[in-house]
Amino acid sequence: MDSRTGETLGAKPIAAGSDEVADLVARARSGDFEAFQEIVLRYQSRIYTFARRLLGNDADAEDVTQETFLALLEHLDQYRGEGPLLSWLLRIAANEVHRLWRRQNRQVAQADATEEEDSISQLPRPEFIAPWRDDPQQLLLRRETATLLDQALAELPEKYRAVFVLRDIEGFSTEQTAEMLGLSVANVKVRLLRARLMLREKLTRYFGDPDQRVSPDHPHT
């Protein structure tokens, strides 16, 4: 739980917008900078974390966070309150990230027509298979867990990381993720499967119980 925003990072953003936020937006629209600043303080770490996870470095994440709130400032009148403000902000941030990738000529948002077929025939094969020693609730209490999670995510190829962040961490649907990244739904599904398998492999090497490890080459009765 983020003590400043009172929100759980993994909570799906597709929840009802609160009256308090609606009130802040209304006040900001009428020129109250304090209300606007309150919105920024409430969501800044969610937006920054989102950008930081997608981009993997502080400088780009700062740029995207700044551009997102500048866009909010300029287009506050366009927010109709139909969905939660956070979802709206995340979409703006995703657009900014997309723009940055294009400017840097990165391949993240480039659909790959052969990807679906290739990936199905060449899925990363689970190698280290073992039940975890502790459940996620216990793991989250440990200081080193956050570092291990960030490290594993940062090591993923960017195109898989982007899909995992949008779909599994932020809770966007497959269709929304496809639209935000300019990919086909099939591409998103394949990239998500590969991302999940890669992260599972990495995390199980940290958290798996070696004494209960089972062989990937096993007979079936």
Added chain:
Amino acid sequence: MTCEELLRLINELVDGELDLNLAECQEFAEHLAKCNPCQVVVDNIRQTIQLYRAGEPFPLPREFQARLLASLRRRWQERFARESESSSQASGS
């Protein structure tokens, strides 16, 4: 059903979107019931997603926080100065 075939359906299984006919469903359930490594892989993936969803946000660098608010305040003043200028022009015309 082989482990590899099951692997391809893991997204649908984990997301609760498995769309199989009765025979496929049975084959799938039978494989999962008998194959401990596949059960463990599915559990591991569920735990992986759970961990990331509940993870902590990155702290905002302090100097960036100050810079961000300063730049927003500047833009805010420009915007409202622009608006009040155009509304006074409109009322004056």
